Amino acid sequence: MEKIFVKPLKRHGSLWIYQNEILSDITHINAGSLVKVFEEKTNKIIGTGYINPQSVIAVRLLSFGDEQINKNFLRERIQKSHKYREDFLGLKESYRLIFSESDFLPGLIVDKYGKCLVIQILTAGMERLKDLIVEILDKLLVPEVIILRNDAQPRVKEGLKVEKMVIKGCVDNLIMTKEDDLKFYFDPLHGQKTGFFLDQRENRLYLKSLISSGEGLDLFCYVGAWSIHLAKRGANITGIDSSEKAIEIAKQNAMLNNVQDKCRFIKADVFDYLRWEAKKGKKYDFIVVDPPAFVKSRQEKKDAIEGYVNLNRMALKLLRKNGILATSSCSQHISETDFLEIIKKTFKASKKTGILLYKGTQSKDHPILLTMPETSYLKCLMLRVF
Known part of the structure; x- marks a missing residue:
């Protein structure tokens, strides 16, 4: 294991060491090699990890001590x-x-x-x-x-x-998973991410405690997890997603849980669908907004904020008075504070007000390491709209 030396680190508890913090020549070290990291001034061990000289995050620590990684x-x-x-x-x-x-x-x-x-x-x-x-x-x-x-x-x-x-x-065939009292098919090989979004589990269960009737929308519904939870409680819901395969699986999940009479799933672009519904003057009692990440880097943040505002503004337009908006962002570069400000801005632009019922994050099996804010990525807000 090679020894490398770094500047004094100011981010206590972070597992990441950036290229510009490294004082040693690392150009000869193969990507993925294990290294021991020391602070140059004190010769104090910072930790043991692996290195990639080509990456901006050059070292990722596996331990804050001197350990054998075996x-x-x-x-x-x-x-x-x-x-x-x-x-x-x-x-x-x-x-x-x-x-x-x-x-x-x-x-x-x-x-x-x-x-x-x-x-x-x-x-x-x-x-x-x-x-x-x-x-x-x-x-x-x-x-x-x-x-x-x-x-x-x-x-x-x-x-x-x-x-x-x-x-x-x-x-x-499709794999089946269980959540609360429901079952869901999903595709772990070809579906999004690892096949099913476990990180929204606790947020889905909370929304289910708020809604037991009425008519709603599930935007970016994927395989229908939000929809089927709410349909099981007695609500009527329409799920929208641009993926034909996801819509097919969502329909199977509705039948699997015997709520096919309470759910319908439509393949469509979410923004186009919201425009069509607005033209018809359609109104809903609740809307779930759970889009994919709009921002992959800090450079895209400004455009992403505008995208979140537009999407939630269009959703608000379709909500009845006293309706519920459940809206999320899984963009790591949008902080909890950012997202709350986005929703406030959206309400202001829509000339509406409301109350915050719930502020959620990723489920507990996706723990947040306090010394690494990068591990906190999911924000979920539920609001009653006046």
Whole structure:
């Protein structure tokens, strides 16, 4: 393991070390190699991690101490994450088992869906540890299916191949997961991200406690999770998504949960659909707005803010008096404060007011590491509109 030296670090508790903080020559070190990091002035150990000289985030720490990164180290980390989800949170069926930096395994995402594991490796350092990680997970959880969803764009920046494959078992059909008293089909190999959005679990359950009747919209509905929760409570809801495959699965999920008479799903562009409904003068009792990330970098933030304002303004136009708006942002570069200001701006532009009923974040199996604000990404606001 090579030793590298850095400037005194001001971001206490962060696992990231940027190129401009490194004093040593690292150009000769292979991407993904393990390194020990020391502060130059004091020769104090900062931690042990892996390096990618081509990345802006040049080092990602796995430990704040001087440790050997081997099979035992990885097994202990993974067992600790597993124990937190199953013993402390009480999750058994489906959950995010590893959430990258928040579980001190930066660059690694693992989702458990019953007997199916979906693994996503984002960095060169984790790619080098892949075989050990898969071996440990296979022995610990004994899954029937293991899928590698290594098709995320951060891999390109790390110099890694973009790919997806089944490395254990087979996936001939859709996988099923459970949430509360409902069941959902999803596609872990070809669907969005790792197939199902576990991070909105607690927000979906809260909205279900508010709504038991009326007519609503579920925008960017994907496989219909928000819709089916609300339909099961007695509401009538229309889900809109531009993906034909997602709409097909959402319809199957409605039948699976016996709410097909309360749900309909339409393949359409959300913005176009909202314009059509506004022209007809249509009004709804509640609207769920859960779009994909509008911003992938700080440079795109201004345009993203405008996009969020326009989308929520169009949704507000269709809400009846005393209607409920449940709106989210999963853009990491939009902070909680930013998003609240966006919604305030939207209300002002729409000449409406309302009260904040609920302020939520990602579910607890996606923990937020306090010393790394980058691990907090999901914002969910629920408002009663006057």
